[in-house]
Amino acid sequence: MLKLYKGLKPYVKQLIVMILLLFVQAFSMLLLPSMMSMIIDKGVVQGDMNYIVTAGIIMICITLAGSASAIGVGYFASKVAVGFCTDTRKRLFRHIDRFTLEEFDRVGTSSLTTRSTNDILQVQNFTIMLFRVIILAPIMCIGGITLAFQKNATLAMVLVVCMPVIVVFLVLVLRSAFPIFRSMQSKLDKVNLIIRENITGVRVVRAFTAEEREEKRFEKANEDMTQASTKSQVKVSTLMPLLMLIINLGTVAVVWFGGQQISQGVIQVGDMMALIQYLMLIMYALVMMSLIFALMPRASVCAERIVEVLEIKPVITDAAQPKIPEKQTGVVEFRDVTLTYGNSETPAVSGISFTAMPGQTTAIIGATGSGKSSVICMIPRLRDPAQGTVLVDGVDVREYSLDALRKRIGYVPQKSNLFAGTIRSNIAFSNENMSDGQVKRAARIAQADDFISKKELGYDDPVAEGGTNVSGGQRQRLAIARAMATDANIFVFDDSFSALDFKTDAAVRQAIRENTQDATVIIVAQRVGTIMNADKILVMDQGKIVGEGTHEELLRTCDIYAQIAKTQLAGGGEEK
Numbered sequence: 412m413l414k415l416y417k418g419l420k421p422y423v424k425q426l427i428v429m430i431l432l433l434f435v436q437a438f439s440m441l442l443l444p445s446m447m448s449m450i451i452d453k454g455v456v457q458g459d460m461n462y463i464v465t466a467g468i469i470m471i472c473i474t475l476a477g478s479a480s481a482i483g484v485g486y487f488a489s490k491v492a493v494g495f496c497t498d499t500r501k502r503l504f505r506h507i508d509r510f511t512l513e514e515f516d517r518v519g520t521s522s523l524t525t526r527s528t529n530d531i532l533q534v535q536n537f538t539i540m541l542f543r544v545i546i547l548a549p550i551m552c553i554g555g556i557t558l559a560f561q562k563n564a565t566l567a568m569v570l571v572v573c574m575p576v577i578v579v580f581l582v583l584v585l586r587s588a589f590p591i592f593r594s595m596q597s598k599l600d601k602v603n604l605i606i607r608e609n610i611t612g613v614r615v616v617r618a619f620t621a622e623e624r625e626e627k628r629f630e631k632a633n634e635d636m637t638q639a640s641t642k643s644q645v646k647v648s649t650l651m652p653l654l655m656l657i658i659n660l661g662t663v664a665v666v667w668f669g670g671q672q673i674s675q676g677v678i679q680v681g682d683m684m685a686l687i688q689y690l691m692l693i694m695y696a697l698v699m700m701s702l703i704f705a706l707m708p709r710a711s712v713c714a715e716r717i718v719e720v721l722e723i724k725p726v727i728t729d730a731a732q733p734k735i736p737e738k739q740t741g742v743v744e745f746r747d748v749t750l751t752y753g754n755s756e757t758p759a760v761s762g763i764s765f766t767a768m769p770g771q772t773t774a775i776i777g778a779t780g781s782g783k784s785s786v787i788c789m790i791p792r793l794r795d796p797a798q799g800t801v802l803v804d805g806v807d808v809r810e811y812s813l814d815a816l817r818k819r820i821g822y823v824p825q826k827s828n829l830f831a832g833t834i835r836s837n838i839a840f841s842n843e844n845m846s847d848g849q850v851k852r853a854a855r856i857a858q859a860d861d862f863i864s865k866k867e868l869g870y871d872d873p874v875a876e877g878g879t880n881v882s883g884g885q886r887q888r889l890a891i892a893r894a895m896a897t898d899a900n901i902f903v904f905d906d907s908f909s910a911l912d913f914k915t916d917a918a919v920r921q922a923i924r925e926n927t928q929d930a931t932v933i934i935v936a937q938r939v940g941t942i943m944n945a946d947k948i949l950v951m952d953q954g955k956i957v958g959e960g961t962h963e964e965l966l967r968t969c970d971i972y973a974q975i976a977k978t979q980l981a982g983g984g985e986e987k
C-alpha cells in the first residue's frame with residue numbers, strides 16, 4: 412500500500428491544507444465537552460445567565476468552525492483520493508500497454524481488467540476514509556485521554572482500561588479476515604473471467620447449447636465469491652457490537668464511579684458529563700479506526716495486486732542505444748532461431764533460418780500448431796527468441812527502438828481485432844490524421860472499398876466493439892486495409908486470407924503485390940492456393956522448417972508439401 416501511496420506526491424499541497432483542517436476539526440470536537448462542563452458547573456449550578464450566553468455563543472462558533480473544517484476535509488480527501496486513483500489508473504494502463512504477450516499470459520487478461528477497475532476503486536474508497544480518520548482519530552484519542560486525566564484521573568482510568576481491550580479485539584478479528592479478503596479478489600477475477608468468456612464467446616455458447624453448463628460454472632464462481640464475501644463480512648461485523656458493548660460498559664463505569672465522587676464532593680456534575688463525552692469521542696475515534704482496519708485488508712490486497720502489475724518489467728523493451736540501419740530496404744533474416752513459451756521445456760520452434768527479400772513474397776505453410784505464427788511474431792518483437800537472431804536490414808530486432816521497428820512492419824494478426832469506432836478510424840488506426848485518399852487506397856487494396864461503399868454511412872459507418880457487426884471476411888479485409896494504410900515496407904500476414912473466398916483472396920494478394928512492389932511480404936497460410944505463386948515457400952512441421960523453395964521445387968523435394976498440395980489441389984487447381 413505504501414508503495415502505491417508514493418503516487419500522492421503531486422498532491423502534497425492539498426494534503427497539507429486537509430491536515431490543517433483536520434486539526435481544526437479535532438480541536439473543536441475536543442473543546443466542546445470542556446465548554447459544556449464549564450457551562451454546567453459555572454453557569455447552570457451558580458445561576459450565571461451571562462456566563463451561559465457567552466459560553467453558548469463561543470460553543471456555537473467552535474461548532475461552526477468544526478463543521479466547516481469537516482466539510483473542507485471531506486472535499487480535499489475526495490479530491491486527492493480520486494485524483495491519485497485516476498493517475499494510478501493511467502499509469503497502470505500505460506504500463507499494461509507496454510506488456511508483451513508473455514506478461515499477458517502470466518497475469519491473465521481478466522485479472523488485468525479487474526486490477527485496473529475494481530481494485531483501484533477499492534483503494535480509492537479506502538483512501539478517502541483513511542484521510543478523514545488518520546489524523547482525527549489519534550488526536551481525539553490522545554487529546555481525549557489527556558483532557559480526561561486533567562478533569563479526573565480516577566475516572567480517566569476507565570478509558571485506559573477500555574482502549575487496550577478494543578485494540579486486542581480489532582487485531583484478532585482483522586487478522587482472521589485478511590486471508591479471506593485476499594481470496595475474495597482472486598474469486599472476483601474468476602467471476603470476471605467467466606463473464607468475459609461468455610460475452611465474447613456468446614456465439615459458441617449458443618451454438619453448442621452450453622448455456623446451462625456455463626450458467627452452472629458462473630453460479631459456482633459467483634457462489635464462491637459470495638461465500639468468501641459473507642465470511643469476511645461476518646468477521647468484520649462482529650467488531651461493531653463488541654465495540655458498543657465496551658463503550659456501554661465504560662459509560663456505566665464512569666457514571667458509577669463518577670456518581671460516588673460527586674456525592675463525596677470530589678468532582679462536579681459537569682466534569683462527569685465531560686468525561687462521558689470524552690469517552691464517547693474516544694470510542695467514536697476507535698470505531699472510525701476500526702472501520703479503517705476493516706477496509707484495510709481488502710484495500711491492501713488490491714493495492715498489492717496493482718503494485719504487482721506495475722512492478723512487472725516487460726521482457727521486451729527498447730534497446731538502450733537504438734540502431735538505425737543504413738539502408739532500410741526490408742530484408743528480414745532469421746538465423747538459427749528458437750522460441751520457447753513461458754516455462755515450457757520444449758521449444759515451440761527451433762533451428763529457424765531463412766531470409767525474406769524485398770520485392771518478394773515469402774510464404775510459410777504447415778499443419779496447425781507447426782509453429783508458423785510463432786515464427787512471424789518474432790519479427791515485430793511480440794515475442795523474443797530464446798536463441799538465435801532475427802534481423803531486419805542486417806540489424807538485430809532487439810537493437811531497434813520498438814517504435815521504429817514496429818512502424819516499419821504492417822502486421823495482420825491471425826485474429827482480426829477491430830475497435831469500436833468507424834470503418835475509417837479502424838483503417839486509420841496507425842495515424843489519426845490519415846488523409847481520406849490514404850484510407851481509400853488501403854481499402855481498395857484490401858478489396859474492402861466495395862462493401863464499405865454499400866454501407867449506409869460509407870467510411871463513417873460504425874464498427875461495434877470487436878467488429879461484431881461486420882462479417883468474418885469483411886473483418887479480415889479491414890484488418891488488411893489497416894496494415895496497408897501504414898508506411899511500412901515489410902508486411903506480415905498471419906493466416907489473414909482464410910476467411911476470404913478464393914476470388915477475393917487472389918484479388919487481395921494481387922493488389923498487395925502491385926501496390927507494394929519493393930516491400931517484403933511474408934504470408935502465413937493454410938491454403939496452398941494462397942501461397943503457390945510466392946517467390947519462396949517455407950514448409951513447417953513440428954516447429955522446424957522441413958522444406959524451402961518454389962511451389963514446383965517443393966512438389967519435387969518436400970513430401971509434406973507435396974502431400975498438402977495433392978490433397979488441396981485435387982479439384983484441378985481452381986484455387987489459382
Ligand SMILES: Nc1ncnc2c1ncn2[C@@H]1O[C@H](COP(=O)(O)OP(=O)(O)OP(=O)(O)O)[C@@H](O)[C@H]1O
Nearest residue numbers: 516752759777778779780781782783784785786825
Ligand atoms: N501463448 C502460448 N503459450 C504456450 N504455447 C503456445 C502459445 N502459443 C502457441 N503455443 C504452442 O506453440 C506451438 C506452435 O503454435 P503456433 O500458433 O505458432 O502454430 P501455427 O502453425 O501458427 O498454428 P495455426 O495454423 O493453428 O495457427 C503449438 O504447439 C502451440 O500449442
